[in-house]
Every structure is written in C-alpha cells, then in structure tokens.
Amino acid sequence: MNHDEERVWLIRYLLDENAEYKDISIPSDASNQWQLLRSLMNVRPAGSISDDFLSIQDEFLQEEIRRKGVTDIISLEPIEGNLYLWQGDITTLRCDAIVNAANSGMTGCYVPCHGCIDNAIHTYAGIQLRLECSEIMRKQGHEEETGKAKITRGWNLPSSHVIHTVGPIVYTGKLTAEDRRLLSSCYRSCLSIADENNLVSIAFCCISTGEFHFPNYEAARIAIETVRDYLRKTGSGIKVVFNVFKDEDKRMYEGLFREYKETQE
Secondary structure, three states: OOOHHHHHHHHHHHHHOHHHHHHOOOOOOOHHHHHHHHHHHHHOOOOOOHHHHHHOOOOOOOHHHHHHOOEEHHOOOOOEEEEEEEOOOOOHHHOOOOEEEEEOOOOOOOOOOOOOHHHHHHHHHHHHHHHHHHHHHHHHHHOOOOOOEEEEEEOOOOOEEEEEOOOOOOOOOOOOHHHHHHHHHHHHHHHHHHHOOOOEEEEEEEOOOOOOOOOOOHHHHHHHHHHHHHHHHHHOOOOOEEEEEEHHHHOOOOHHHHHHHHHHH
C-alpha cells in the first residue's frame, strides 16, 4: 500500500466501525481525506482496535511527520545554560519528552481538527495515546488535578514520551495568585516526572495560553522563572526547550531572556 492508499484504508476502517457513519463518503482529494481521517481519530473514544489498523496507522503517521520535517534537539543552540528557545511544531521535535497542555479528562481533545495542541499531539501520536491515557485515568478513578502531570509513551511522535499537564483556566481574564501558583506547579510537576524517569530533555509548550486564556507574557515569565528555580534547587541537568509557535510568543521569550542577561552583567 502506498501513502494515499493507507489513508483511504484507515478512513474506511473507522467509518465501518460506526453505523452512524454509513452515509459519509470519502473525498477524492488528499487534503480533505486527511481532514476526515483526523476527525474520525479525534472523535473516536478509547477502545480496542485491530493490530492491522495500528500497523497501517503507524506507518502512515510516521510518514506524515517525516514529510513535515523533524528537528532534533541536538541541532539546537541553547539560549542560556541548559535552556533552549525553539519556534516550530512540537509534534516534529525529537527529544525525550514533549509537554501536552491537557484538559482534566486527560484523554485528548474530541473536537474534530481542533487547533489546540492537545488535538495535534493526540492526532500525530495515534490512537494508542488515547488508549494509554484512558487506562491511566481508569486506574486513577478521578479527573486530573490542575498543576499535576502524567507521563505516557510518545507512540508515533519523534519524542519518546509525552508528559500531560492540566494548566489553570483564567475564566475572568484577571489573573489571581492561585492561577500563577498552579501554572508554576505544572512546570515543576513535568520536570519532576521527567527526572524521575531519567529523561535527558523536555520541551514545554506555552501551557494554558491558548484555550485556557492565561496571558502570554505572564505565562512566559512564570515558565522561565519556575524552570530556572527548579534547576537551581535540584541540580538537575535536564535540557529544557521552551517551544513557541507564534512570532509574538518568541519575541516575549527573547525579551525575558535578554532582560535576565542584562541583570547578570
């Protein structure tokens, strides 16, 4: 099977799983086929699936990621000590763990093709990530607390692990001391679980700044200060990447690093 045939095969499998999808037709062009496949994967609840599906899905997703282009952390230059700033798609970064800004259900985003990082990570990791997360939550027996973290395999992602953390939601648009404390706890929890698992590198997304409405500048400041404080107090040698996607966030991080450097001179 070539790549196009794999995509159609996966769509047909997922459509055949659910009688409610019997009237859905498969688009003829690759772009719309991918949108349909991603949507079907996004809405599919955790549940058993055939080895044939997983084998073809894995080959398909790994090729999709290869075509996007993979960046290895060893190719990056630190901006300060063991700290890195990288702008790009976190699902294409090869390191020991990437951080997912999850919701309290911890099993991914179920909105078809949603723009959140939770959706992207689960899409490119594959069906297995939701299955693993679902099993973790079944054993836990309750939703994940804000500021805590869980670790899973990376499955089809270039990163070997995903660390999922639930950031605070800023409902009113006005930050509180508790919001700040909880966001800082997200970073500490992720770093702690990474060190517990002997990981050498970790890449953080901009936790809580998207759908959870945490102001970007304050989130960046908390992220950098919390990571610096953790490394200083624990003596951890882990490499930390601050991953940004938007130009605006990159400028914020660069400005904060520049200000810190000036205070040290």
